[in-house]
Amino acid sequence: MALTLTLLGRPGDRIAVENPSYANALSVIRQLGLRAAPVPVTEDGWDAELFGATLRQSAPRLAYLIPDFQNPTGRLMPREQRQRIIADARATGTWLVVDETIADIALDVATPPPFASLVAGRGAEQIVTVGSLSKGHWSGLRVGWVRAGTRLITELTAQRVTADMSGSVLDQLVALRLIAREPQILGRRLPLLRAQRDHLAAQLRREFPDWRWQTPQGGMCLWIDLGRPIAGPLTRAALRHGVRIEGGSRFGADPGTFEHRLRWPYTQPAEVADEAVRRIAAALDAGLDGADEEPGRPYWVA
Ligand SMILES: Cc1ncc(COP(=O)(O)O)c(C=O)c1O
Structure with a gap:
């Protein structure tokens, strides 16, 4: 996420953010000198109308969204709102940075389809999706992922080289094995979390x-x-x-x-x-x- 925001944003650029939002993302945004344009997420979820108005009024370069079980509100963005935000962002040329870190932790509904899957063809290139293995598996396994257009991925890879070359290969091999067993692992983990939530x-x-x-x-x-x-x-x-x-x-x-x-x-x-x-x-x-x-x-x- 930090790599993506660093690559796409310059100090002073505007970024639409949900309010409230994931604390560490807000810290990264502040550290990078991006200017947050907050859009409320309430008990009723997102106000796609207001989100669109914010995009139209300030044409932010970026928007950071957690559409799946938003941290901290837990809300799940309905499909029509996703489509509307995608259309509005397209009209203003805003990059959507979509955080799917929590998407697998679907306790009472099916795991939502990836946000970017709602867009066909080149439109999807304005969407960058990030996620990690920390919620479904273990937050000690520091393996994250980015899904984006080929050109952006190439640029991100080049940027990563100057930071720490790459993530730990051993951790990535462990991650591969876990991903291969994801249905079994989540099949045990989700009922446990559901029971803990209800308790x-x-x-x-x-x-x-x-x-x-x-x-x-x-x-x-x-x-x-x-x-x-x-x-x-x-x-x-x-x-x-x-x-x-x-x-x-x-x-x-x-x-x-x-x-x-x-x-x-x-x-x-x-x-x-x-x-x-x-x-x-x-x-x-x-x-x-x-x-x-x-x-x-x-x-x-x-
Ligand atoms: C929305 C969101 N994104 C990212 C993260 C960070 O994930 P990781 O611990 O894998 O860096 C979290 C963790 O709470 C989160 O809630």
Whole structure:
């Protein structure tokens, strides 16, 4: 993703981004000096009308999208909206950088077809798709992929040579074996994640009846509305109770936003999730005053 954005963007170029969006992508965008034009993703998902208006008004060079189980909202973009965004981007000459990292984590629906498959012929050349093996397999296996037109791939390959020549060949060989066994691996992994999602949701409902979220059809986290802007103090207090969890503001295109949101992954087994819920409840019971103090050494939970 960073390689693609570096190749296609120059400092000062505009990039349409979903708001909220994947925190590390927003960091890369800031580091590269790209100017983010945020478009909201709400409980109702994307507003393709607004997205189109943003493209027409600012003709951004790039747009970064996570259409499949968006991080952090978990929303899945409907097919008609995809088609509309593709048409709008084509009209403004905007490159679509589509992040399919989470696409395989389809818990209640079939895995969506690749975004770029909706376009025939040369139109697809304005779409660059990136992904990785981290969600379906293991985030310790640092193998990612890019799918794009031949010319862009050649340029990306040349750019990669000056960075670190290539990824580890050993890791890529492991990745090849995993890809060959993907149906079996996902066949075990997805039911586990589904059960962990439902377990965590039940625990949270019991412990924090005022919190609200929409059950995501895929992906790995709940995007929780806390009802009040306490995410910063709450996450700092949680850390003092040994739980690391992210508040919403890291996912906002602008600093200080989404303070009423907590992003709670369901990647941990039930007993760890239960312990995290207990500790966060204890952190809340103890009160959030003083949560700005330097936290102790954490026991990493989520
Ligand atoms: C949308 C999205 N893109 C990319 C990544 C990063 O993947 P990796 O750990 O394989 O670099 C993540 C990880 O959370 C993600 O949610």
